[in-house]
Amino acid sequence: MNGFYEIAKADPDRRAVIDTDGTVTTYGELLALVNQVSHGLRSRGLGVGDVVAGVLRNGIDPVVMLMATGQIGLYYVPINWHLAEPEIDYILKDCDAKVVVRSPEDVAALAEGQPTGDPEERTSGAVMWYTSGTTGFPKGVQRKLTPAPPEDIVPLYVWFLGQVCDLTPGDDVHLVTSPMYHSSPCAHTQFALHLGHTLVLTPRFEPEEILRLVQEYKVTNAMMVPTMFHRMLQLPAEVKASYDVSSLRQVMHTGAACPVAVKQGIMDWWGPVLYEYYGSTESAIAFSVKPLDWLARPGTVGKPAPTFEARILDENGEEVPQGEPGMIYVKTTLGSFEYRKDPAKTASTMRGEWYAPGDIGYFDPDGFLFLCDRRTDLIISGGVNIYPAEIEAALLEHPAVGDVAVIGVPDEEWGHNVVALVQPSAEVTAEELLAHLEPRIARFKHPKVIVFREELPRTPTGKLSRSKVREDYLAAEKSSSPE
Template identity: 75%
Template sequence: MDVTGLPGFYAIAAADPDRLAVIDTDGTETSYGDLLARVNQVSHGLRARGLGTGDVVAGVLPNGIDAVVMLMATGQIGLYYVPINWHLTAAEVAYILTDCDAKVVVTGPGYAVPGAEIGTAGLAEGQPADAPGERTSGAVMWYTSGTTGFPKGVQRPLPGSAPEEIVPLYSWFLGEVVDLKPGDEIHLVTSPMYHSSPCAHVQFALHFGHTVVITPKFEPVNILELIERHRVSNAMMVPTMFHRMLQLPEEVKARFDLSSLRQVIHTAAACPVAVKQQIMDWWGPVLYEYYGSTESTIAFSVKPHDWLARPGTVGRPAPTFEAKIVNEEGKELPPGEPGMIYVKSSLGKFEYRKDPAKTAASMLGEWYTPGDIGYLDDDGYLFLCDRRTDLIVSGGVNIYPAEIEAALLEHPAVADVAVIGVPDEEWGHNVVALVQPAEGVEPGPALTAELLEHCAPRIAKFKHPKVVEYRQTLPRTPTGKLSRSKVRADYLSEA
């Protein structure tokens, strides 16, 4: 059935119930009609728990059908949905649940949270499969950390209208940015759906009528097998994945037919020019890139041929966005001069939940900064000079040094510590901790093992330092602030 004129998932599922919606991690197939029935049951179940417009539901869920159901159920009854990284420690998860005021939490059997629903079956049980009344759009509220390391929810006002009224605008936007259109397409999920971009792309694949193929985790050969088997036409990836696939032996890479690919969208970290060029030499001109943040969404974008003409750019301002580069005094800079990137858009404002001061600090009037340094060329294409000063981006995941430093400083053997990101060919950056031991403490492998063990209950494994080195002193500014820029420069010069 041609779904081009239908305004999103709920309408498509009602009109074409036999259409294939999801191929789960174990190969189980779910039709649009069956998915809509479960989504409706869960919507009724959430309302039966007493939830109303503006309330919050959280999901600590692995990739799979339950994560999809929660996304689409909350999306039609005016709820905020908070996907939570299940790699986080119990304390980290508890902090987010408390901060977001989640009234219902859904988790998987292996990721139990006290008081949580295990899967969506309990919410759906005994509920009708027809559409709930008074449907109104919900929103996803992703948690992101600032330089303080404490996560904050990025909250947008609810639209106040049914999904069918707002989906066409966002569908138009994605069509303009990455050439995605409604129809018989296959979308491959390669990353955890608790990240903003993979989650958003799953949601809009369904609004476009595409079939969503879900992987539990990224494995290079498995991804290539899935692309060939399902004739995948679009996917979202991060540069680390490209690097790992390029490392496969030539005979392995040549084994797979990838000719079905039309859009492979990448974001989350700077992609080395050589890596991106090699992927396009292999797959053809199919790489679409966008740059932004959880707060700004997609602020800049570049299509394959425009990038090939300007290697290294992350694109021009996306539709509805304006951009400018300013210096430390807030003065706008001309093309070619690096400065802080600021953007604004008519697509909607955001605020950090429960933190108006943090919201205000990120704004310059109507303009928002992701905190990154870059410059615009004469044609308005953005080139990044550096990610925000302290942020570490490893494997496409944001890691905040202050959070790791705080955990290490709880150990009595640590007098001072600086955590920095050091360039790594595969991961983008590795986490390196430079530790000043307390007086009388002997540095060495035994202390390193003790510090990493100390981190285990405090911060997620992916935040743990890959390297721990020891220093007699660490540089600080006259006001006592750690000078990470000096630490980083000294470390790299020594290396």
Template identity: 45%
Template sequence: MSSAGAETIGLWNIAGESPERVAVVTPDGTEVSYGGLAAKANAYARGLRALGLEAGDSIVVLQPNGDELLAAYFAAIQSGLYVVVVNWHLVGPEVAYILSDSGAKAFLAHERFAGVAVAAAEEAGLPASARFAVGRVEGFRRIEELGAGEGDGRPAERTAGSPMLYTSGTTGRPKGVRRPLTGADPDEVPAASTWFFGIFGLAPGDDHVHLCGSPLYHTAVLNFVAISIQLGHPAVLMDRWDAEEMLRLIQRYRVTHSHMVPTQFRRLLALPPEVRDAYDVSSLRSMIHGAAPCPLEVKRRMLDWWGPVVTEYYAATEGGGTTITGAEWLRKPGSVGRPWPGSTVKVLDDEGAEAPAGQIGTVYLKMGGSTFEYHKDRAKTEKARVGDLFTLGDVGHLDEDGYLFLHDRKADLIISGGVNIYPAEIEGELVMHPKVADVAVFGVPHDDWGEEIKAVVQPAPDAVAGAELTGELLEYAKGRLAKFKLPKSIDYVDELPRDPNGKLYKRKLRDPYWAGRAAI
């Protein structure tokens, strides 16, 4: 795979100049050219226009990783449409809610999710003429019909669309983040895209290759793949992530960058040394991670293996963030970095005043003049703001050099006997025990202290849940945590409720313990 050259960027520009260049490698190994991807995006765009969709309308996509999903995305991006890529773990009523809430005028699904797609379309009352499917889905038209007979080439009217992202909250209905359309020419790659990749040392050309190992319904995952393609970096897609398969793909395609989560790091490190050593990863230049806290020991071991190419960031769908290189992290272990250019990061106390260096408070962000609103939810938009700053509800502190350190989600804070306890710190220690595959820590009711610390552990495959393992884990924790941070009890489950991107749905674990009582 060779580069497109720094002078040519943008899907349609590259397709016009070098139509045979590889844009996407699908999970089954099929190589899709820039010309092929652009042609499919053009056909879908013409079809959506023929359905009557206009700039500002929305489409919903329920598909696995593949060139079909990306063609639908780029069709919307050149048609002034909002495109909602749906989490395919959702059930029918949840997808129906998104169809209705977003005002979707078309629904592009995949036969893998046929049951959910049919149930959602029916509940949302979506007309049959607006339903399309890759493969066969009852009541849906074949995706090949979208744009068929509408001529060739690009749609007559082209203007930049936008992803409409639904935040994956653990309580209540998810809320769509809808940004104003820019009216820009879709052939012009937004300056923000090249700027964002520049934060990680990624520029057009230079033989870059992106590897996507997570579902494209995640905000960051979709951004990284779309921008990679726009900048001439072929995107290698995985369907379901596997540690050794990732190493094989890195070696096969000389991958330079990827977007990862700490859970994937841990599974890579769990491979036998002889398996890890069997693959050439020397092509790696920027392996970027975020989305979930990374235990310090995991990060150190990845840096030892891959070198200083492991870069971390902290950011939000709503805008703004920080970044830290591997070399910086070794000087500031545990930090998620300093604000990236144009971003503001502040830590505010409970009164809304700026906290001094070292003092823990709520983390607030701002990105230049960027604006957003939660779709149909002004109250939530305002609740997340202080002036022009907004928060994700994370707790942390800034050090004297302006580096941000996160402690936990404010909602996950345990208050026991009046003392603030941060579960992420406890989880970061327990997860390093060889008999722990995964762990969640949270507060449960206690009549005297208000809350006490509960750990829920997913044992490693060779470990046996029970009193003996509990004793071993608590003894292990005693050497690493202050007494007041030690779990009072440990329960066991076969698997923690995480999505493929590593996000833990802690409320699903915590709620049964609080049934009938109000959580503090």
């Protein structure tokens, strides 16, 4: 059976989704609802290549939208519901969404009165995630649609996941620990259903609650980010010992570099079950490493995933010697991407067929990749990408801000914290600036620390030198810390 739609017909009583309130939906029930929504979208005039956006919290509704658009050739854009309204409006306008669903009532309205049978002329849809660049303006990562029905392309993904994560079709249980508007949780939700697994949904990440769900539902696989591992390791020893996590076989993680001590601590607790992969929304899973390979080479993010090739190049585009760091480039036969409405931005990330995720790394003698640093400007906090230019632009709208630099400062739990260094042009407090940001950008992007400076360093051409700002800030922090 190739994927969710066929599994649902052959085994309709199989558990598909255990919702955040414990409600169980079978594969047959889920397919009926998915088909109704597919018909509902078509009845509103949507055709192949059109866009549907969802601003939905975790629950069965984003699952339905994902699978409904996935069988009638539509692009589905999941949007972070934490975003401020101007940020959401920007994405909706840029993606040309013809239908926007914001609540369970919206999904129910699409399904109401529609038939539960398959829609005609089924073709594969795709998810179009929005990701920001150095300008801070999000761009849709768009892939070409295929005229084939989803059943025809599912076997490729099943093979790929088996190679990378040892995931196989069967009666496994996948725990969704993160919001489904992020690319990896969304993708793993879809993959789990195509593998015939049961989804266990959570409204938010709570360390002890995750352990409880693993024990109660005998969860076999999950996708997490390193911040979650850190928080779970901080639980009291008696709490950690009180839950049975022996059912876990694959816990995939991505989104940020995982400190070696944290990853080792989790595998000391859960066993060798952590599967890591490295890539981006654009490149998907470009590198991967299984537990035993990582334990033999702590810190690696693995070798190129199946269908991927990789190169490490210097600033002149020449390959660097083994062991020397350079810019990472990858290419794959799985298909290319483009930034929606921005061919110039697409071209700027490519060197011929090779895509640059923007990170620096090196290969060891056995061909395993080690990362040295992320993109200079990018801040990754709790596995979420945060772009300094966007925050700086919002702060500069305040009349008392003369200049500003936003940087990421290393943090043991979050990976990085957002710090804003402000050169004021009039009297202003940190509290006033945070209040100013409230209606403009999402709260998770707000600086955790605001520091006032008399002057910020710039290059001779007038460009803000974030590297110098970061060096000066970290040096000041180090000198002020007790020995």
